[in-house]
Amino acid sequence: MSDEKQQVSRRQFLNYTLTGVGGFMAAGLLISPIRMAIDPVLKGSSGGDLANVGLSVDDITADPQRIDWSVDQVDGWYESEVSRSAWVYKNDNDEIVAFSPVCKHLGCIVSWEGSEQHPNEYFCPCHDGRYYKDGTNVPGTPPLAPLDVYEQEVKDGMLFLGDVIPQGEA
Amino acid sequence: MKWKRSDLQQYVQAKEYIDTILLPLVPIQLSNDEETDKYSAQAEVMSILANGIEKELTGRTMLLPNYNYLKTVDITTEVQRLNNWTVDMQQQPFAHITYITFDSRWKKEEKGLIGNLLWMPAVQTGEIHSKEMQRIIRDQVGQTVELIRSYWN
Missing domain, CATH: 1.20.5 (Single alpha-helices involved in coiled-coils or other helix-helix interfaces)
Structure with missing residues (x-):
């Protein structure tokens, strides 16, 4: 060896x-x-997924219009289809703005010109909360913050919306 | 708001703003096979409808769990039971107690009820999740919301 x-x-x-x-x-x-x-x-980020809301950019006008769409939401093991809505319009600078219709007071659904006494404002039917066209809450009405804005993107002339971004106290 | 812990915690903080109860009256029965199909479908539609209304009016309306009762029972005996529920709700400052139902038998007993009865005919066209059905329910939600709002003014 x-x-x-x-x-x-x-x-x-x-x-x-x-x-x-x-x-x-x-x-x-x-x-x-x-x-x-x-x-x-x-885990991949689940936020930031933008959904096609089926609205062409050309159809967006200076008058807010309500759009409804649905997204798949995964919550643990439970997957569900959630319907969402937004008020979409073009502001004076020709930028598209999409507001969440959820009232910042207690969560009712606001609508554009929802009250005849208050033209050119968003109106909440529950406690007469009001917001100006730019989403700012009207002082003296119950809401204490402006309407939330949707994260947005324009792809191939179509509007895509994602999560809501709170605007903070005003 | 719904019958959930988080919502009820919020309710106790903001009682003065939430003054409306929404209580679905839903009959159940299992003894007759053909009827089970009809009533379970109606219960599903009622659930979608009630949740839709609650979503629009969350900040002022409390949607309670269904008031269930046996379809075969004499409805007059249910009036007292329902009124007992209502008396308990009225311990809180609820100015508007609204019952919502597809069961037309309640309509005849309306005078004996404490709260407001909203009876509407049940519509059923094919699948519950079909586009057509969704459109009908959305329409019904909108009209019912209008009606509830008219009580507020």
């Missing part, structure tokens, strides 16, 4: 093997908790 063949002794061989197998087992045990710990990083 030559010296080279005896470079790995029986003891060393067993040590290497046990360390290797032990390492694999430890890695196997650790991978689940680690994955779980960094789970939020692995």
Whole structure:
């Protein structure tokens, strides 16, 4: 027997093997908790998904119009179709604005010119909350913040809307 | 608002704003096979309708869980039970108690009821989730919302 063949002794061989197998087992045990710990990083962002609301940009005028569409919402294991609505118009700078119709007071659905006494304003039927055309709440009415605005994008001449962005107190 | 913990917590904070109860009256029965189809379908439509109304008027309306009763029972015996429910609700400052139902038998007992009865004919065309049905229900929601609002003024 030559010296080279005896470079790995029986003891060393067993040590290497046990360390290797032990390492694999430890890695196997650790991978689940680690994955779980960094789970939020692995998950793709569910926000920012914009949905085609079926409205052509050319049809948007200076008068707010109500549009309804639905999105698939995944809530844990429960997947459901949620209907959403918005009031869409073009402001004086020719920018498209999409308001959420949910009143900032207690959550009723507001409508454009919903009251004959208050033309050119959004009106909430529940407690007479009012908002100006730019979404700002009319002082002295119950709401304390302007209407939420939808995140938006225009692709191929169609309007896409995403999540609502609160406008903060005014 | 609905009969949920989070909504009720909000209700207790903002009682003065929520003055309307919406209570669906829904009959059930299992003894007759043909009838089960009809009444379960009506219950589904009522659930969509009631939730639609609640969504429009969340900030002023409380949608309660269904008032269920046996279809075969004599409706006059239910009047007292329903009134007992209503008396309990009136412990809170609810100015408008509204019952909503597809069961026309309530209409005859309307005088004996404490709250307002909204009876409407049940419409059923094919699948509940069909486009046609959705359009009809949306229309019914809109008209019912108008009616409830007229009581507020």
